[in-house]
Amino acid sequence: xxxxxxxxxxxxxxxxxxxxxxVLNGSARIPGPEIAANVRRAALELGYVPNAQAQGLxxxxxxxxxxxxxxxxxxxxxxxxxxxxxxxxxxxxxxxxATTGGTPAEEATAVSAFAAHRADAIILAGSRTTAxxxxxxxxxxxxxxxxxxxxxxxxxxxxxxxxxxxSPEHHHVIAVPNEDxxxxxxxxxAATHRGPFLIVxxxxxxxxxxxxVRGFHHGLHAAGVPAAEVLHTGxxxxxxxxxxxxxxxxxxxxxxxxxxxxLFAVSDVMAIGLVAGLREGGVxxxxxxxVAGFDDIETLRDFHPGLTTVRLPLLHIGRIAVESTxxxxxxxxxxEPTVTGELMLRRSTTAAGQG
Amino acid sequence: xxxxxxxxxxxxxxxxxxxxxxVLNGSARIPGPEIAANVRRAALELGYVPNAQAQGLxxxxxxxxxxxxxxxxxxxxxxxxxxxxxxxxxxxxxxxxATTGGTPAEEATAVSAFAAHRADAIILAGSRTTAxxxxxxxxxxxxxxxxxxxxxxxxxxxxxxxxxxxSPEHHHVIAVPNEDxxxxxxxxxAATHRGPFLIVxxxxxxxxxxxxVRGFHHGLHAAGVPAAEVLHTGxxxxxxxxxxxxxxxxxxxxxxxxxxxxLFAVSDVMAIGLVAGLREGGVxxxxxxxVAGFDDIETLRDFHPGLTTVRLPLLHIGRIAVESTxxxxxxxxxxEPTVTGELMLRRSTTAAGQG
DNA sequence: ACTGATTGGGAAAGCGCATTCCCGTTGTGT
DNA sequence: ACACAACGGGAATGCGCTTTCCCAATCAGT
Numbered sequence: 188x189x190x191x192x193x194x195x196x197x198x199x200x201x202x203x204x205x206x207x208x209x210v211l212n213g214s215a216r217i218p219g220p221e222i223a224a225n226v227r228r229a230a231l232e233l234g235y236v237p238n239a240q241a242q243g244l245x246x247x248x249x250x251x252x253x254x255x256x257x258x259x260x261x262x263x264x265x266x267x268x269x270x271x272x273x274x275x276x277x278x279x280x281x282x283x284x285a286t287t288g289g290t291p292a293e294e295a296t297a298v299s300a301f302a303a304h305r306a307d308a309i310i311l312a313g314s315r316t317t318a319x320x321x322x323x324x325x326x327x328x329x330x331x332x333x334x335x336x337x338x339x340x341x342x343x344x345x346x347x348x349x350x351x352x353x354s355p356e357h358h359h360v361i362a363v364p365n366e367d368x369x370x371x372x373x374x375x376x377a378a379t380h381r382g383p384f385l386i387v388x389x390x391x392x393x394x395x396x397x398x399x400v401r402g403f404h405h406g407l408h409a410a411g412v413p414a415a416e417v418l419h420t421g422x423x424x425x426x427x428x429x430x431x432x433x434x435x436x437x438x439x440x441x442x443x444x445x446x447x448x449x450l451f452a453v454s455d456v457m458a459i460g461l462v463a464g465l466r467e468g469g470v471x472x473x474x475x476x477x478v479a480g481f482d483d484i485e486t487l488r489d490f491h492p493g494l495t496t497v498r499l500p501l502l503h504i505g506r507i508a509v510e511s512t513x514x515x516x517x518x519x520x521x522x523e524p525t526v527t528g529e530l531m532l533r534r535s536t537t538a539a540g541q542g
Numbered sequence: 543x544x545x546x547x548x549x550x551x552x553x554x555x556x557x558x559x560x561x562x563x564x565v566l567n568g569s570a571r572i573p574g575p576e577i578a579a580n581v582r583r584a585a586l587e588l589g590y591v592p593n594a595q596a597q598g599l600x601x602x603x604x605x606x607x608x609x610x611x612x613x614x615x616x617x618x619x620x621x622x623x624x625x626x627x628x629x630x631x632x633x634x635x636x637x638x639x640a641t642t643g644g645t646p647a648e649e650a651t652a653v654s655a656f657a658a659h660r661a662d663a664i665i666l667a668g669s670r671t672t673a674x675x676x677x678x679x680x681x682x683x684x685x686x687x688x689x690x691x692x693x694x695x696x697x698x699x700x701x702x703x704x705x706x707x708x709s710p711e712h713h714h715v716i717a718v719p720n721e722d723x724x725x726x727x728x729x730x731x732a733a734t735h736r737g738p739f740l741i742v743x744x745x746x747x748x749x750x751x752x753x754x755v756r757g758f759h760h761g762l763h764a765a766g767v768p769a770a771e772v773l774h775t776g777x778x779x780x781x782x783x784x785x786x787x788x789x790x791x792x793x794x795x796x797x798x799x800x801x802x803x804x805l806f807a808v809s810d811v812m813a814i815g816l817v818a819g820l821r822e823g824g825v826x827x828x829x830x831x832x833v834a835g836f837d838d839i840e841t842l843r844d845f846h847p848g849l850t851t852v853r854l855p856l857l858h859i860g861r862i863a864v865e866s867t868x869x870x871x872x873x874x875x876x877x878e879p880t881v882t883g884e885l886m887l888r889r890s891t892t893a894a895g896q897g
Numbered sequence: 898a899c900t901g902a903t904t905g906g907g908a909a910a911g912c913g914c915a916t917t918c919c920c921g922t923t924g925t926g927t
Numbered sequence: 928a929c930a931c932a933a934c935g936g937g938a939a940t941g942c943g944c945t946t947t948c949c950c951a952a953t954c955a956g957t
Contacts, residue, residue: 189693189694190660234689234692236689236690236693238599239658239659240596240599240604240659240660241599242658243595244599249595251638251659259623260617260624260857262620262841265614265616265620268614269614269641272614272640272641282638282639283636283638284609284627284637284638285627286624286627300636302591303594304594304595304606304636305593305595334589334591337589338544338545338591339544424840428844459844462844463846466846484841485615486617486779486811486841487841489779489783489814489817490846491817491821
């Protein structure tokens, strides 16, 4: 059996389709109460479900927000998605999800798909990449976004703008002060930690990772601490874990020699993997080495020892991404789009007899 | 500037809209190569983006899969969403996400919204509830689902079927052997643990929680162990944490008296909160008490001490939910829809001098 | 070379709904 | 009592696309 249409409802209620349309959705003109009741009853009896596609086609607005993330299973993105979802619901919008694995090429196809669905807005979460290999894909992405904007689409990018896009009035950048916060973190750690610093970073060219590395370097430099060595690996638990296992002997040696290492992983999930890898290599945190992360992922806050990190208001970031891009039903625009973080100094960087 | 339409592309290419349509999407009839090239070039030059809504309206298929979860920030649902997303992409479908906080009423509105968008399938993840207070909302949900099915929608439910729905040929239940696995877990724990058992459950009436509690009871009973006390709390980290804090003195006392408690939290996130709460109350796991969880959430596998739990193939569950519900482009149906779990016995239930 | 089958393209009819116009009816002002 | 405004409802058009149906042109077959 096929879906019942507005026309059928109208016929059953003995009115015109126009009238039925007016009563069944908040139109400016509200038909008389008796007629309205009739229509509503007919709709109910027939099990009428409005066809959002037809509505969207007629109104040229789909009521959909597109969200693009690297990996929804990553708690970082899950938290952002949560915020997006909340704000979307307040606006009576649905959210469409695309996961891309972080490649600009996949992001471009996701944008294209969302554009095809005439999404009211597209939110692009996840680090931009500046790697040379992605240059072409990045420009494809920029083109796709421009195309979308030409059709009156709004896009919000979390972190950093996409290189090479035009129409800035359609682009909203939710800037995340990664560099500044990493700098602060480095300063705080340098104040208490005696010994060399090591940075466990994501792949080279990942903007978020690069920003945090750069900030950490600055912070160290400002504190008069020798520059940290940087190790590049995967921006996930596995990358951290592998690096931890690899580094364990060296870290253990450093500790024996009285110059324990402080490791900064550019994300919490990496830090967690790192700690696990070190532990499997016989290194205890914070006894033998200090470890810090970034993001303050909620699920990881109960980790033991408590992980020193930087809290990012992920949920809020998701919210303001949609706030900056689609107005509330009431009409008011959203809150101010500033994102700030907060240092969370916990046990993982507090060795006994230190601090 | 408004979007360019197929008609404009057709005019520019000097062909009819019909022909343009045929070349720009895989139609059965493929126009001549020269004409096709013309059309493609025109589309490119004009920056044509097909209107998926119009396509959906004309074809009556939207290419969208609706996913309903309690909370996307919960790693349990995030993992399922990941699997859904993967399988959806293989089928060239987009996924629409709705988070409901677990209330059947919200689930019903989500189903309604997805039905309005003519989603090709709806996947309902997250525990059903049998609480009396939800009776009415549950039947609303069932109605909404039936309405959706009447319009040829396919629905997959993860865990347990929704009570009161008809048209079983449209409903696919991805059964999760919660009860059986909890039973096995209880048996394994009873074999090594000496001391009373305590179950930290979710709200009463939550099917998943209830199933796991029941299974655990059975397992204990089969092992000849006295029945466990059940404590109901929130099915999240906060619930586990509060219960842990509350229980700490009692657990500590039990340990002092030589009869350490084994706590079974019905989900990993609860277990993590529980451990944290206990620790804040001075109870060390596994030294003073044993703790087990359920799900084997990936992000939590690096937890220390390793959490004894039951591994559920969450990603796979997400995959088969879509496989059972929308065919592959190739045409073949999906894999067999059986879900199995695996006991993961780790340190959290292995006190020194035991096991 | 003539008929019948096949191919390649166009015309047009929807898909389900919103909305602009239009018209008949009732209410207000002097 | 009459003109005019305001209101409440219907007819019709269009949103952008797919797809059937139809027609002209080409092809093979005896």
